[in-house]
Amino acid sequence: MSSNETLVKPEPNAPKGIQMTTATVGAPRRTAAAPAPIPFARLAKVELRKMFDTRSGLWLMISIAAVAVIASIAVIAFAPDSAITFQSFAAAIGFPMAIVLPIIAIMSVTSEYSQRSGLTTFTLVPQRGRVIGAKAAISLLVAIVSMVVAGVVGALGNLLGAAIAGVDTVWNVSVAQFTGIVLANVLGMAVGFAYAILIRNTPGAVVAYFVYALALPTVTGLLAGLQDWFNTARPWVDFNYTVTGLFDKLPDGGQGWAQLATSGAIWLLLPAAIGLRQVLRSEVK
Amino acid sequence: MITVSDVSKSYGRGKGGRALLAVDHVSFTARPGRVTGFLGPNGAGKSTTLRVVAGLTPADAGSATVLGEPIAALPNPGVQVGVLLDASAQHAGRTGRETLILSQLTMGLPRARVAEMLELVSLTADEADRRVRNYSLGMRQRLGIATALMGEPEVLILDEPANGLDPAGIRWMRDLLRDYANRGNTVLLSSHLLHEIEVVADDLVVIGNGRIVADGTKEQLLSSAGTFAAAADLDALQGALQAAGVGVSGGTGGLTVDAEADQVGRIALAAGIPLRELRPAGSAGLEEMFLQLTADTQREGVAA
Numbered sequence: 001m002s003s004n005e006t007l008v009k010p011e012p013n014a015p016k017g018i019q020m021t022t023a024t025v026g027a028p029r030r031t032a033a034a035p036a037p038i039p040f041a042r043l044a045k046v047e048l049r050k051m052f053d054t055r056s057g058l059w060l061m062i063s064i065a066a067v068a069v070i071a072s073i074a075v076i077a078f079a080p081d082s083a084i085t086f087q088s089f090a091a092a093i094g095f096p097m098a099i100v101l102p103i104i105a106i107m108s109v110t111s112e113y114s115q116r117s118g119l120t121t122f123t124l125v126p127q128r129g130r131v132i133g134a135k136a137a138i139s140l141l142v143a144i145v146s147m148v149v150a151g152v153v154g155a156l157g158n159l160l161g162a163a164i165a166g167v168d169t170v171w172n173v174s175v176a177q178f179t180g181i182v183l184a185n186v187l188g189m190a191v192g193f194a195y196a197i198l199i200r201n202t203p204g205a206v207v208a209y210f211v212y213a214l215a216l217p218t219v220t221g222l223l224a225g226l227q228d229w230f231n232t233a234r235p236w237v238d239f240n241y242t243v244t245g246l247f248d249k250l251p252d253g254g255q256g257w258a259q260l261a262t263s264g265a266i267w268l269l270l271p272a273a274i275g276l277r278q279v280l281r282s283e284v285k
Numbered sequence: 286m287i288t289v290s291d292v293s294k295s296y297g298r299g300k301g302g303r304a305l306l307a308v309d310h311v312s313f314t315a316r317p318g319r320v321t322g323f324l325g326p327n328g329a330g331k332s333t334t335l336r337v338v339a340g341l342t343p344a345d346a347g348s349a350t351v352l353g354e355p356i357a358a359l360p361n362p363g364v365q366v367g368v369l370l371d372a373s374a375q376h377a378g379r380t381g382r383e384t385l386i387l388s389q390l391t392m393g394l395p396r397a398r399v400a401e402m403l404e405l406v407s408l409t410a411d412e413a414d415r416r417v418r419n420y421s422l423g424m425r426q427r428l429g430i431a432t433a434l435m436g437e438p439e440v441l442i443l444d445e446p447a448n449g450l451d452p453a454g455i456r457w458m459r460d461l462l463r464d465y466a467n468r469g470n471t472v473l474l475s476s477h478l479l480h481e482i483e484v485v486a487d488d489l490v491v492i493g494n495g496r497i498v499a500d501g502t503k504e505q506l507l508s509s510a511g512t513f514a515a516a517a518d519l520d521a522l523q524g525a526l527q528a529a530g531v532g533v534s535g536g537t538g539g540l541t542v543d544a545e546a547d548q549v550g551r552i553a554l555a556a557g558i559p560l561r562e563l564r565p566a567g568s569a570g571l572e573e574m575f576l577q578l579t580a581d582t583q584r585e586g587v588a589a
Contacts, residue, residue: 054378116374
């Protein structure tokens with residue numbers, strides 16, 4: 001039999017003994033109103049919970065506080081007295097944070113695919129864009145809370161370090177500078193998130209992020225040194241370079257923000273848009 | 286109610302290679318109050334079809350609806366459709382209980398449902414607090430069933446739910462599905478094992494090579510599976526039946542005849558052969574039919 005014609009035509013209302021006493025074939029069992037849609041806040045709550053409910057997730061979260069503390073201790077132990085300033089602590093904490101936060105964002109997306117829990121997640125919430133939105137919102141929340149934690153740890157380290165070294169405490173990070181650091185970390189995390197929805201595989205997305213964050217700057221830096229035109233164009237097209245600038249200060253004019261926007265469109269928005277399109281259309285295996 | 290209408294899905298397009306047509310214009314309906322068995326050999330397209338219904342795989346053509354809507358249009362699918370496609374697709378690092386809590390939260394159900402479900406699927410509190418990576422396939426299957434049933438959906442879609450269950454577990458699953466359908470719900474379950482499906486299903490949909498090859502109630506398919514006839518002189522009986530132009534195949538201690546019992550009786554009477562046994566071939570015949578229907582796709586290449 002090779003055609004798809006049916007061997008036996010089913011009778012729509014074939015009598016079936018006792019089952020017929022409890023069910024009316026062809027009619028829905030309940031006439032209750034349709035259930036309420038799932039609110040976004042509920043999805044966000046679920047995604048927040050997923051960040052903490054595995055050992056790897058929990059340790060990543062703990063590592064945020066841990067690296068802040070370890071970096072502060074390192075500054076106190078090794079920095080010369082003249083370098084016991086808030087800026088030293090902010091820089092020491094900021095670097096590992098720029099690694100850990102993107103990994104948290106990446107794992108929140110890719111674990112659904114690598115661990116295949118997405119089969120359940122996307123069956124319960126077929127509007128996959130809402131799940132991705134909830135993950136993005138929670139990643140942003142984690143980033144901001146982490147930066148506050150890091151700021152507090154850094155401030156305590158600065159107070160403690162100054163007391164130990166017997167020097168005056170130096171608060172040489174302005175609100176604008178701190179905002180720049182937060183923005184830089186959030187944008188770095190966003191790049192990780194974008195690569196995660198584009199690649200949908202944990203090692204792949206982590207490697208892609210490290211290439212972007214650690215390997216690419218060497219290449220672009222070399223190119224900028226050799227080619228004058230690229231040195232001029234670099235802030236407009238090299239997002240990592242532009243974002244790294246935020247650690248020093250916020251852009252002080254329209255051009256700086258425009259550079260952030262154009263380079264961000266290339267390295268963040270484009271992969272995010274392609275990734276989102278793929279998440280919505282691809283098979284969840 | 287699940288309606289699959291003319292669904293097609295192929296893989297591997299591009300690069301000049303021939304596309305593999307995994308599902309080829311598949312249509313069938315799973316009705317409320319009944320267990321519909323979705324039967325086919327490995328690679329016949331069962332899982333792909335169920336994934337299309339669950340909204341995880343986009344169909345190239347055709348549509349699938351659950352309760353009259355594509356699953357993506359349901360406001361809170363979990364409380365309307367319970368789905369278990371692959372019991373091993375669960376986060377290995379979460380505990381079983383946590384896995385259920387996430388589903389409970391997503392669906393907006395009371396927390397008490399988690400404990401109720403654990404009890405229903407016979408996972409102890411101790412087991413529930415273990416990480417899923419330490420679960421056997423049978424335990425994962427139970428956890429998956431718990432997730433699917435948690436929202437008290439009126440439609441259940443299960444892909445090979447008996448995999449990894451021990452005999453007692455299979456019996457438990459069968460009773461649970463029977464009971465679930467008896468309460469007016471729609472149950473669609475797939476299997477590559479005829480016997481597993483036969484004992485629980487009311488309706489059967491048989492798929493081979495991506496196409497529906499048989500579709501009907503179990504009784505209809507059983508009665509269409511021919512007649513079993515036995516006589517002291519089997520050769521004479523076979524000769525008489527063949528002379529009458531009826532399809533005959535040999536079996537253990539008798540013949541499977543492609544005709545109604547009445548006709549077989551008349552042929553035997555006319556030939557003066559006393560019959561020892563005459564009855565619908567039933568499940569043995571259904572198995573024979575299943576193997577023949579799917580012979581094209583059987584990896585073992587069963588001779589039809």
